[in-house]
Amino acid sequence: MIGKVIKYKFDNTSALNDVFGGRVYPVIGAQGGATPFAVYDTTSIRTEGSKDADSHIDIVNVSITLVGTNYGTLQTAVDDIRSTFVRMDETISSVEVQSCSFDTQSEVFNVDEETYGVEVDLTFRIIKT
């Protein structure tokens, strides 16, 4: 469900859409495809339940990997992701996001494809009941 939020935000935030142009994919991106692009996947979900319900809040860990040939562009995109998602309090496509926090960032370089990869890890609090 969190994928709907990420896709929406990337497509409807001008700073991100100007860079990625809708090239935001779940789980995997096409090898040799147009860059830059972003790939997101859910790495874990922890439920916060009580005796009343299985979960009142889902703590959703998400990894977003940005792939591109220009390192500076990706660094700027990371800042834009942080300003777009962190502390958001919004309902998108029936997904009620209470908050979001930034966890960490890591980087790699693919020699064969000559592309940079920047991974951004976020944690979302999703209201369930």
Next chain:
Amino acid sequence: MAASTSVMNSTDVVIQVSSDDVTYEIIGKMTSASLAVSMATRDTSTKDSAGWMEVLEGQKSWTLSGEGLVVYSNSGKATPDDIYTFVSNRSKVYVKFGSTSTDEYAYSGQGYFTEFSNDAGFEDNATFSFSFQGTSTLTQAAVA
């Protein structure tokens, strides 16, 4: 019908509160609930005890405690502000501890909420906890 023969699911064990012993409300969004019953002892050791402590029965007492997630608007359930009000007003409250299922055992009595705390960290769940001191008899009975 008798009580279930399988191990009880702790999720089913709740704490209910009432001001009048007629209308009970389950404390909502609880993540843990505990009942502790104890009996003090009287030291009856003498010079004849050969170095071993000897005791006789003493006073019995009981307490409840619990923790939960903070939600102030929770229809049909008691909420953290209800518990605070009980503490603030020093109200004598009726309580029940146990499953609400017929024939399961539950414990009931009266007493006072003696402690209420509300903890709020950073990008985390706001939680509450409380302690309850029972007064007089704690009754164990199958749920009717």
